[in-house]
Amino acid sequence: MKVFLDRCSSYKKVEPVIKEGIDSLGGIKNFVKEGETLLVKPNLLRGDSPEKAINTHPDFIIAVVKILEEAGVNVIVVDSPGGPMKKTILKRMYRKAGWDRIEEETDAELNYDTSMYPIDFPPGNVIKSIDALGIIQDVDGVINLPKLKTHMFTVYTGAVKNMFGCVHGLTKSGYHGQYKGLDKFSKMLVDVNDAVNPRISIMDGIYGMEGQGPGSGGDLIKTNMVLASSDSTSLDAAACRSVGIPIKKVKTIKDLEDITYTKLTPGDFDTQINYPKGGSNPWYMPxxxxxxxxxxxxxxxxxxxxxxxxxxxxxxxxxxxxxxxxxxxxxxxxxxxxxxxxxxxxxxxxxxxxx
Ligand code: SF4
Ligand code: SF4
The missing domain is CATH 3.30.70.20 (Alpha-Beta Plaits)
Structure with missing residues (x-):
């Protein structure tokens, strides 16, 4: 699978880097068609200012939305943050995360649909039907904009885990109780990613998070990178290699040998981030x-x-x-x-x- 990886030190300079990445993967027409309506799914863990690097930066989202709009696509920006799925909560979180700017600076809409829609997924390894966000049934596809962060439970969170935000509101924490243990929980995350099947993942790795992420317990780190791939797992493998997280510790990915890098490679980066041990508990325990x-x-x-x-x-x-x-x-x-x-x-x- 192809992965684009490049340096980028500032959100103000990110749009041409993302464009180059998409071009290196076959061009925007490879991923979208004129007239389509697509969901852009960044990471919005909760309402926190962009400077804390908890959420995908609004400048990064705006850059992607502009590229999509130039290609004739209608965009809805969506996430289901931690906690209940309520319009008032979404509104507050969007504002605190600086995402109001997306509607001010582009034609994209922020999602306020709080309905739920079950996605049947018979090939799933552990989950066959996903309680997903209702808006998914109204769009033609999903564009994934994860953030590069560590995670107390899963060690790392990136492209695959970002799709977990397509699960409806508090159902996400319910799945933690249902798919107990790191192995089973990670299999569920892979199922959700495969069911939603984003067309492309473009990762905000300009500022990342290390330590006890993915929320305010983590520490900001400047990682200066942008990644893109049509394959979430390959992107995550490349991101982990680039920041020194051993792939064997991240249960949602495997060490893929068939990655073709379209620009830089993980070896071009000497960043070493501080990652947590992660957590697990035996799945078979009542x-x-x-x-x-x-x-x-x-x-x-x-x-x-x-x-x-x-x-x-x-x-x-x-x-x-x-x-x-x-x-x-x-x-x-x-x-x-x-x-x-x-x-x-x-x-x-x-x-x-x-x-
Ligand atoms: S870590 Fe323990 S207390 Fe905290 S949400 Fe999970 S089960 Fe509940
Ligand atoms: S621990 Fe945090 S989330 Fe829980 S009650 Fe205190 S401030 Fe609120």
Missing amino acids: NFLTGFISNFFLKRPTLDKQKCIKCAKCREICPNDAITMKDYGPKISWWKCIRCYCCAEVCPVDALRKE
């Missing part, structure tokens, strides 16, 4: 034993009481009802917690950490 067993291997998120603002977002997202709110903040049940770290992902003030 819920009441999961916490007991995994407690020997993995830590529950720990609470910084000084930082906690008692918003209860962590309890809302917990897939296993492991959190009860106390006067000091959340109390996490030792035996119910499945170590998915969804709570730490959505905490707005980084009060929950893995280590």
Whole structure:
């Protein structure tokens, strides 16, 4: 599979780099047709300013939207962030992430459709029907704009995992409870990516995240790269090689030997990012034993009481009802917690950490 990889140090210079990448993969006409309506799916974990590198940068999205619009495509920009799928929440998150600019500077629309649509996927390894965003049934295809980040649970999050945001609202945290354990959860992520089948993935790796990502627990790192490929797995393999994350630690990808690089190669980069150990718990364990067993291997998120603002977002997202709110903040049940770290992902003030 072909992967475009190039240096880019600034969002202000990104549009020609993305154009060159698309050209090197066969040109825009290889991916879109005039008159189509496409979903552009960046990463919007939650409403945070672009400078924090938690979400795909608005300048990056705008650059891609302009290229698509030049090719005669109608664009809807969409994500299902952590938490419930509500119009008021989406509006707030778009504004905080600086995504309002997308509607101001292009003809694209931000999605406010909160309906759900089941996608049947008989070839899925672990999931055969996905509770996806309703807007998917109204469009001709999906363009994937992931962000290069580390992840407390899956070690790395990029093109494959970004498609998990096509799953509807809190169903995402439900899938954490249903597909327990890193192996099974990763197989589900691959199924979702294959079911949605994005036409091309273009990764915002100008600023990435290292450490306890993908939310505010992670640390910003300048990685100065843009990647593109029609194959999400190949793109992720190239990204991991470029920043020194061992591919064997990322269960959604395998070490693909047949990648053809259309410009630079991972060997042209000497970036080494600090990546987390990741998490797992045995898939065959019933819920009441999961916490007991995994407690020997993995830590529950720990609470910084000084930082906690008692918003209860962590309890809302917990897939296993492991959190009860106390006067000091959340109390996490030792035996119910499945170590998915969804709570730490959505905490707005980084009060929950893995280590
Ligand atoms: S830990 Fe974070 S998400 Fe949970 S109540 Fe405190 S501030 Fe809110
Ligand atoms: S407490 Fe946090 S880490 Fe534990 S199951 Fe709930 S969301 Fe996941």
